[in-house]
Amino acid sequence: MRKSRDANPFKKMPNILYPDEIMDKAYNRAEKIAGDLRTTERGLSLPKSRIIEDNKIRTTSSVISDNLLQIVEKTPSIDHLDPFYREILEIMVGSDEFKKSLAAINWAADLVKKLGMQYSRKVKKAPTPQATSIVRKEFIGRVASILKQIYPNMAFLGVARNKLKNMPTVKDLPSVVIAGYPNVGKSTLLKTLTNAEPEVNSYPFTTKGLNIGYTEEGIQIIDTPGVLDRPIYERNDIELHAVVAINYLSDMILFVIDPTEFCGFTIEEQVNLLNEVKRTFKVPILVAMTKMDVDEIEGLETLENELKGFDKIKISSLKKEGITDLKVRITEILDEQGLLSLLNDIE
Numbered sequence: 255m256r257k258s259r260d261a262n263p264f265k266k267m268p269n270i271l272y273p274d275e276i277m278d279k280a281y282n283r284a285e286k287i288a289g290d291l292r293t294t295e296r297g298l299s300l301p302k303s304r305i306i307e308d309n310k311i312r313t314t315s316s317v318i319s320d321n322l323l324q325i326v327e328k329t330p331s332i333d334h335l336d337p338f339y340r341e342i343l344e345i346m347v348g349s350d351e352f353k354k355s356l357a358a359i360n361w362a363a364d365l366v367k368k369l370g371m372q373y374s375r376k377v378k379k380a381p382t383p384q385a386t387s388i389v390r391k392e393f394i395g396r397v398a399s400i401l402k403q404i405y406p407n408m409a410f411l412g413v414a415r416n417k418l419k420n421m422p423t424v425k426d427l428p429s430v431v432i433a434g435y436p437n438v439g440k441s442t443l444l445k446t447l448t449n450a451e452p453e454v455n456s457y458p459f460t461t462k463g464l465n466i467g468y469t470e471e472g473i474q475i476i477d478t479p480g481v482l483d484r485p486i487y488e489r490n491d492i493e494l495h496a497v498v499a500i501n502y503l504s505d506m507i508l509f510v511i512d513p514t515e516f517c518g519f520t521i522e523e524q525v526n527l528l529n530e531v532k533r534t535f536k537v538p539i540l541v542a543m544t545k546m547d548v549d550e551i552e553g554l555e556t557l558e559n560e561l562k563g564f565d566k567i568k569i570s571s572l573k574k575e576g577i578t579d580l581k582v583r584i585t586e587i588l589d590e591q592g593l594l595s596l597l598n599d600i601e
């Protein structure tokens with residue numbers, strides 16, 4: 255079944271305030287309410303002090319716990335994240351720390367709420383007007399120390415939010431991911447297939463960004479410079495997560511091979527990468543043998559033998575040969591997976 259990829263789920267994360275800012279917000283609200291009460295309640299009696307301080311405590315408690323809870327509620331939970339975004343999260347900020355920070359903020363929200371109730375009861379029993387204000391100050395002190403404790407978590411989420419919220423969205427359309435060694439002709443092919451300059455969307459896992467184009471039929475073609483263009487063993491941890499993220503994006507792989515070896519990589523190296531991509535990805539692979547306009551390609555026969563088990567097609571992006579056949583084959587492969595009905599639904 256097709257996985258649905260929503261718009262960037264991190265966009266909804268609220269602005270994360272510093273502890274001081276939250277305390278100020280709570281203080282201002284509490285003071286405003288206290289001010290209103292001071293004008294309505296006459297004299298500095300014990301009952302009046304209790305009411306005022308109780309209101310300050312409860313207002314502070316609810317402003318702070320609501321603010322913290324809002325962070326937790328509007329931040330997507332890792333367990334429900336689309337797998338593509340889960341990988342992005344791991345690459346950009348680290349999921350463990352993210353989870354830990356959210357749990358800490360949830361804990362603090364809960365504790366501030368409980369303390370608010372506890373101190374509200376306490377202030378109602380305070381024996382003198384001075385005692386009511388001491389109880390309230392004690393409450394504020396405890397809340398401030400909780401906020402100080404979760405400050406690293408808040409700061410972490412603030413940074414995470416800023417990194418994640420501006421990430422471009424990859425559309426939830428049938429998607430073809432282009433793979434192959436550098437210089438084999440991937441971006442030229444992308445342009446030929448989509449008849450337009452591709453959008454370049456910057457993603458954290460590739461310094462060059464993802465190049466994305468759309469065919470007339472509404473198929474999304476994604477070129478992934480720096481991600482699927484060399485053997486897995488040469489990759490670091492982050493790049494491996496990037497491969498996994500790309501895996502979640504793709505409904506099929508279009509693997510480009512340059513049989514002329516003008517790209518600087520031998521046919522053997524290119525076939526090895528193809529086999530590696532085949533082992534890594536569970537989606538259908540179509541091999542495009544490109545640069546067919548070049549005369550007398552020496553290794554062509556060998557290559558065709560090597561590619562016996564693969565679905566393959568010969569093309570020239572330069573001369574626009576084989577492009578229509580390639581498009582037809584792509585459409586068939588996506589259609590076999592029931593993905594094109596999705597396009598009709600969208601239209």
Ligand SMILES: Nc1nc2c(ncn2[C@@H]2O[C@H](COP(=O)(O)OP(=O)(O)OP(=O)(O)O)[C@@H](O)[C@H]2O)c(=O)[nH]1
Nearest residue numbers: 435436437438439440441442443544545570571572
């Ligand atoms: N003769 C011929 N040359 C081609 C063809 N397609 C691409 N080229 C040339 O191959 C070179 C590399 O093409 P690119 O499209 O930049 O290759 P790439 O795989 O996107 O390269 P990276 O961006 O480095 O990953 C360029 O000089 C292209 O003009 C083709 O069909 N025939």
